[in-house]
Amino acid sequence: MAASAPRQELLLPVRPLFMWATLLAALLLNLLPWSGWLAWLKPDFAALALLFWIVREPQRIGFGTAFAFGLAMDIGQASLFGQHALAYSVVAYAATLLRRRLRMFSADKHVLQILPVLLAAQLVVLLVRLAGGAASPGWTWLVAPVTGALLWPLVWALLLLPQRPRIDPEHPI
Amino acid sequence: MENVQQPFFHRGPTPLARFLLAASLALALIAADGRFGYLVYLQQAVAVVVHPLQQIALFPAWVSGRIAGFFTTQSQLAVRNGVLEQQNLLNQAALLRLQALEQENARLRAMLDSRALARPGALFAEIVYSHRDPFTRRVIVDRGSSAGVAEGYPVVDAEGLVGQVTRVFPWSSRVTLITDKDMTVPVQVMRSGVRGVLYGTGTDGQLELRFMPFSADIQAGDRLVTSGIDGTYPAGLPVAVVEEVERDAAQMFARVLARPATGVNRYRQVLVLAQPAPEAANPGMDDPPPAARRRSRKAG
Numbered sequence: 001m002a003a004s005a006p007r008q009e010l011l012l013p014v015r016p017l018f019m020w021a022t023l024l025a026a027l028l029l030n031l032l033p034w035s036g037w038l039a040w041l042k043p044d045f046a047a048l049a050l051l052f053w054i055v056r057e058p059q060r061i062g063f064g065t066a067f068a069f070g071l072a073m074d075i076g077q078a079s080l081f082g083q084h085a086l087a088y089s090v091v092a093y094a095a096t097l098l099r100r101r102l103r104m105f106s107a108d109k110h111v112l113q114i115l116p117v118l119l120a121a122q123l124v125v126l127l128v129r130l131a132g133g134a135a136s137p138g139w140t141w142l143v144a145p146v147t148g149a150l151l152w153p154l155v156w157a158l159l160l161l162p163q164r165p166r167i168d169p170e171h172p173i
Numbered sequence: 174m175e176n177v178q179q180p181f182f183h184r185g186p187t188p189l190a191r192f193l194l195a196a197s198l199a200l201a202l203i204a205a206d207g208r209f210g211y212l213v214y215l216q217q218a219v220a221v222v223v224h225p226l227q228q229i230a231l232f233p234a235w236v237s238g239r240i241a242g243f244f245t246t247q248s249q250l251a252v253r254n255g256v257l258e259q260q261n262l263l264n265q266a267a268l269l270r271l272q273a274l275e276q277e278n279a280r281l282r283a284m285l286d287s288r289a290l291a292r293p294g295a296l297f298a299e300i301v302y303s304h305r306d307p308f309t310r311r312v313i314v315d316r317g318s319s320a321g322v323a324e325g326y327p328v329v330d331a332e333g334l335v336g337q338v339t340r341v342f343p344w345s346s347r348v349t350l351i352t353d354k355d356m357t358v359p360v361q362v363m364r365s366g367v368r369g370v371l372y373g374t375g376t377d378g379q380l381e382l383r384f385m386p387f388s389a390d391i392q393a394g395d396r397l398v399t400s401g402i403d404g405t406y407p408a409g410l411p412v413a414v415v416e417e418v419e420r421d422a423a424q425m426f427a428r429v430l431a432r433p434a435t436g437v438n439r440y441r442q443v444l445v446l447a448q449p450a451p452e453a454a455n456p457g458m459d460d461p462p463p464a465a466r467r468r469s470r471k472a473g
Contacts, residue, residue, distance in 0.1 A: 024226075027226060028226060028229060028230050031223075031226055031227055031230035032230045032233070032234075033230070033231060033234050033301070033302055033303075035303065039305075040307070062191070063191045063192070063194075063195045066195070067195050067198070067199070070199070071202075071219050072219060072222065072223050072226070074219075075216060075219045075220045075223045075342075076223050076226070076227060076305075077302075077305040077306055078302070078305050078306050078309075078311050078313055078347050079305070079306040079308070079309075080203055080206060080207055080306075080308075081202050081203065081205075081206035081207075081212060081215075081216055082198075082199045082200070082201070082202030082203040082205075082206060083199075083203060085195070085198070085199040085202060086196060086199035086200065086203065089192060089195035089196050089199055090192075090196070092191075092192070092195070093188055093189070093191075093192035093195075096188040097188065128200075128203060129308045132203070132207050133354075133355075134308035134309060134354065134375075135308060135309070135353075135354040135374075135375025135376075136375075137307035137308055138307070140307070141307060
């Protein structure tokens, strides 16, 4: 059992500037003019970044940020106003529930725990839109959560990078 | 009563309570936007905040376009110039004929004592985003209310009708394409003059002419143009070409499928036609008609 738990490591405190910069960068990645098959393969970067920061820094990032990012996405993507806000609220709630559990696993074992979260957010949006009489987007609608979950270990490693202490070889402690 | 334990850490409402609050607020927004078309001002405020981000997001595509343009060879440009000149000549000839016809039409209308046809002005716009929302068929163009675009204006390109402006922001606007599930266009068969209503199907490149009787004079290859009887679209714009006519005796009506005359993927530039008096836009689920919105604003 001990083998599956990640090695405990001491991390530096997060810099708020870095946190907000990555959140904005994720929103920018979402707003890039994706087209063709890339458009449906593209994971929801903002959802991934929000999930990461709510898991890591629940005191700073929470429902308010998730909701605001959702509204920005709705306008940026010309979707129904409130649709992404609802999806990101689901993500924020799941992140607060998963927060303690994820710390017991290494990042590659998070994938199967993140996948249902992203799928749930996507399905909630699908149900709301279909209830409102929109046309079905087809099976490709469910591809993005899978690529998002597969990208998660990379997101985890990248966003934790600035918090890893640099060890001076001259003075290890 | 006295042994009520104070929480050790003060955390505010539980995550479930916060989630329920956020979710119900989001659902309220969805209902307000989707059903009633409220919150236009809130949306415009968010749009103003998001606009710089969108501009930054479009920057890489702009740079790559500029770099590609830099490496265009002179011979390519010369060929393209030749093609455009030829096209221009043809257009000029057509325009001359049109002017003559317009004058004749005006004289005839004056003789008949009927209202003169209003000539729509046109605004040049460029598509910045296409197909972001997989549930609808919409694009975002780079002209908004600051350039004079208003809700209900039809949008065309070089080959025909593209769609209709359904929401206006200060520096951009949303155009719902004719292929959207909630779009309908009143059309006329160019060959026989039969009128009908063309419905979007929600899939790219497919339209359906519904409620056509079996006896209607329509066949594959017929060109459909706007009939102009709705007051939204000017008459005579090419809309679609009939692809298939199915006359199944078990059905009430003939099944007529058509393909749009234009493809948004083909062009980036479009023209927004400024109508003198834009009437009710198409009632989409997410963008209700401006007329209804105006009424509700007055009431509220």
